[in-house]
Amino acid sequence: MFRRGLNISKNTNGFEIESHYDRILQSCTSLAFLSQVHSILTTTGIIKHSVHLGARVIIKYSDFLHPQRARFVFDATDHESSSFLWNTMLRAYANSGFSSEALDFYSLMRKTGILPNNYTFPFALKSCAANLFPTYGKLLHSEIIRTGFGSDVYVEAALIDMYAGCEFIEDARKVFDKMSKRDLVCWTSMITAYEQAERPETALFLLNQMQQEGFSLDWVTTVTVASAIGQLGDGMKAQAVHGYAIRHAGFQDLPVVNSLLSMYSKCGEVEKAEIIFDQTKQRNTITWNSMLTCYTQNGLASEALDLFEQMKKSDINPNHVTSLIIVSACSYLGSQHLATKIHNFIKINKIETNLTLQNAIMDMYAKCGDLETSLRMFQEVPLSQLDVSSWNTLISGYGTHGHGKKALEIFNKMINHNFHPNHVTFTSILSACSHSGLIEEGKKCFSQMETFNVTKEPKHYACMVDMLGRGGLLNEAHEIIKNMSLQSQSQSHLQPNDEVWGALLLACKIYGNATLGKVCADNLLHLKPQHTGYYVLMSNIHATSRNWQEVGKLREDMKTKGLKKPAGLSLIEFNGNLHGFHTGEELNSFTKAVYEKVAKMVVDVKMAGYVPDLSCVFHDVEEEDKEGMLEYHGEKLALGFGLMNVDVGLVIRITKNLRVCSDCHSVFKLVSCVYKRKIIVRDVNRFHHFEEGCCSCNDYW
DNA sequence: GTAGGGTTAG
Structure with missing residues (x-):
């Protein structure tokens, strides 16, 4: 049983034994080996009396994501005397994603009468955020103040993360503002909070303040900032961060490289992303996935599929995220042959297929024209395992193929099975009605939105305008837009946008209504002056009524603005x-x-x-x-x-x-x-x- | 002897 190297001579003292096993545990890289060492420590009775070794084994088990085994160790160790082992066990749960177990454990700790300290709270708080448990988090916050740990910088950072993670960004900011001394980690936490809340401007504003207070970005800050700039899509700022990363040592590691790649991708800078990708020799899955996403999101689906072939030949295995990206690239291209090939790849390589991927594959088949396979996959999933997206995919599939009645049937079935439709469901069903000219049914669905407590968004109005417009009810469609304008006085998100006016413009083109078309075009050219499609549509309307002078004016206008008709x-x-x-x-x-x-x-x-x-x-x-x-x-x-x-x-x-x-x-x-x-x-x-x-x-x- | 901030997909 005793392996060479684990053996120790009989005359070593307790301290030497402890440090000997400590070294072994620290260098332990496999779960099997860890189990073996653990069993030796148990049979010899060493672990029972060594708090230090007990803690080490607990942490090791949680590193291998086995907090349950860590708990066995905790239970078998003498943990009555101090909070140290309790904190370690709490850490094990919190850091391996077992957040509800962590919170249960914290309650147990309190019931047992162990006093929490500055080491306890960060782990407990982390689990609140992971659990989206703001009530518990607030309770902890008051406990922190009561026990006097409210100005510990670690605890404060954890509070910021907890509030931000629970989407209570203003509370996070309150903690941040109250801090007497802030370190780089706190700044980064607060910046990340804004970035995660999709408020990139605020994130960058705070970054500026941070720099003014004399802090410079380390690699973690850089990753967050790159992500914020990606959200902004600001190519100039992107280059500035890239330059900063090049100038600083230690920024060549994959996390930074990957975040820069993804940042350029979101800024539409495909070539710059390609340069980073080519320069990176040691790529991981995220590197490949980021580059694949870059191509897919920038309309280069064929390039994405070519790169996927290269990835298959590399030493990095595609995972479920890769599959999701490739499935979406294939959906874009609409190739039935590829769809089958990709699905087979996923099956053969036994890539973990969660419901998200399953839905995406269904959607891919529908978008590649194979509605039958899409439906079959839907039927193969037990009803209890379906989610709203699965139903949405099916409704949208039938809708885009022009089977409006069938889409309505599925919609009703979904409701009868007590699934709650969301904003996507209504976009899908309204556009399905529109594609099939089912105006009355569409109106009924539109009015049902209130019943299901789904907020009407501009895209839903756009579907209605589209539906009425295609049906020749131009005035009624125009009324919808006017109504939106009225409502937008109290609900600013209902300001008529380009989608709405674009739908009406299209109807004007179909029915040759140049007067109303002009109204739409005026609004559109104001809202989206760079969008070539609207110029083309309007000039088509003028061409139909042979008004070549107006056609010429629009063409001139496009030329001055340097706009080109997108290549078909x-x-x-x-x-x-x-x-x-x-x-x-x-x-x-x-x-x-x-x-x-x-x-x-x-x-x-x-x-x-x-x-x-x-x-x-x-x-x-x-x-x-x-x-x-x-x-x-x-x-x-x-x-x-x-x-x-x-x-x-x-x-x-x-x-x-x-x-x-x-x-x-x-x-x-x-x-x-x-x-x-x-x-x-x-x-x-x-x-x-x-x-x-x-x-x-x-x-x- | 114990702690905190990060990247890909939707």
Whole structure:
């Protein structure tokens, strides 16, 4: 039983024995070895009388996240005399995430009559925050004042963290302001509190004050500050922090590097994030995940998937967070082949699939056009294990595929099963109603929001405006916005935003209402002067009524502001690969055949009654030229490619990054009839299933 | 002999 090295000679004294085992315990790196040492200490009876070794074993077990075993040690050790062992046990619970056990243990400690001290409170407070237990935290706070530990800097820092963790940021600030002496950790705690509360400006303001008082940032402060700057999305400040980190030693470690990478990612500085990533040779999971997130969040989903392939070849294993990122990248691309591949990867590698990931996978299948698999996954989860997000995913899946009635059915089922709908549920169900033209049902859902105590947000109003607008009820839609304005006098968050006006503008485009369109555009250009989509929509309205002068003015305006129409990109899957087609794709040996196919396709659909819809063309050019330009839309090229390559009998699937234009929409309908092909297009808002000359959206999109 | 602040995903 005794291993070499654990053996000690018979004539060593008690102190030597203790320090001998202490050294062994300190260097212990595996749970198995720890258990062995523990059992020796127990059988020899050494641990029972050595408070010091008992504490050491307790801490070690909690390092391995086994506070239950630590508790056995505590119970078997002589702990009546002092609070030391109690504090150690409390620490074990608090630091290994067993916060409710920690609080129970604290109560036991008080009942036993052990007096808490300056070491006790930080651990107890930490567990309150982890438990979101502000009542208990406040109780502790008064106990701290009563016992006279209210001005211990460690206790005060823990109070700040506790209040901040319970989202009582003003109480945290009160503690901070009352402190007579503040160290760097307290400053950092308070700055972190604001950062976590998504108040980056206040966080940076406090940082400035901290520096004025003579403190400089250490690596922990830097990580927090990087995160705050990421929230702000301020590229200039980002560079300043990066420079600071480069100038200071000890800032090259992964936590700082990862936080800088993520900061640049949130500022949209993909290239700078790439430089950091490439320079970092020793990457951990967070490094990889941050870079993957950077690509995904900045609209570079293909790059994210390429990087994921590299990650699989590296020595770092993808985890459930990686999976979540990749699943979202795939959802963005809309590739069914990839969806299956990624899901298989998750299954084969036995990646821990919590409900969040499960829901994301369901959502991915729905967004890749495979509603059946999404539904099957939903049905496989026992009812008791579903959450609101699971239901939301399903409702939104049916909604985007144009099955509004089915979405309503699921919505009602969810309520009958006593799930409480949230703001996402209502966004999903309202937009489902909108996509299917279910105006009355939509209005009913909108009024139900109060019943379920869900606050109406601008996005919900936007859904209503969209629904009414698409249904041709432009005035009623406009009334909704006016109503919002009235309400916003008392509820400032209800100020009509760009989403609301944008929805009405779109309706004006569909119904050719230039007068109301102008009202929308004026508001939009004021609210979002950099958003090109609104310029394009408004100029389309003017183009429809052949008001080329206004079209010209808008184009001039965009030019002065340096704005460009976003590039349309259509993706089509073939042989497991994605092919991208931009609008106005360059002519080369590969695209030549595609162009020819599209030209032939246009001739064929003209025979079936196609008349080009010239309002979709931005410029004032000769009618014939305009017709020529329409052929170059990315989705038409992708369709041409699909007709050439995808086997007859198989569905042609295309994903587009913008809304599909009305001209392409009519071409797709006719192609589905003339060529007898099923085509599924996912645009930025919804799915279009084209078959036998009709689209599942009933031209309602 | 015991303590405190941090990064990724949604």
